Amino acid sequence: xxxxxxxxxxxxxxxxxxxxxxxxxxxxxxxxxxxxxxxxxxxxxxxxxxxxxxxxxxxxxxxxxxxxxxxxxxxxxxxxxxxxxxxxxxxxxxx
Numbered sequence: 001x002x003x004x005x006x007x008x009x010x011x012x013x014x015x016x017x018x019x020x021x022x023x024x025x026x027x028x029x030x031x032x033x034x035x036x037x038x039x040x041x042x043x044x045x046x047x048x049x050x051x052x053x054x055x056x057x058x059x060x061x062x063x064x065x066x067x068x069x070x071x072x073x074x075x076x077x078x079x080x081x082x083x084x085x086x087x088x089x090x091x092x093x094x095x
Contacts, residue, residue: 004045005023005027005029006023006024006045007023007024007044007045007046007048007049008023008024008045008046009021009022009023009024009029009041009042009043009044009045010022010024010042011035011038011039011041011042011093012038013035013038013039018031018032018033019031019032019033019034019035019037019038020038021038021041021042029041029042035093036093039090039091039092039093040091042090043087043090043091046083046086046087046090046091047087047091049083049087050080050083050084050086050087053076053079053080053083053084054080054084056076056079056080057073057076057077057079057080060072060073060076061073061076061077
């Protein structure tokens with residue numbers, strides 16, 4: 001898998017011009033016409049982080065050596081939920 005431009009990314013919404021998604025260092029990541037698409041693309045690094053947290057949660061939950069109701073499982077579930085909510089809000093432009 002190739003490396004991607006690290007986040008956070010920001011959607012720059014402007015009228016009568018293609019919207020731009022930029023990385024924190026100012027490098028352009030994408031140009032799109034639709035505002036919603038720009039927000040969705042800008043949320044991609046957050047969505048990746050949320051998916052990684054979900055994968056970690058399921059790993060802990062399914063590991064035979066870790067009790068299902070352990071603090072590690074609970075904390076990983078809380079972290080995943082927090083990251084999922086943040087990614088959804090970013091993708092919807094609610095941030």
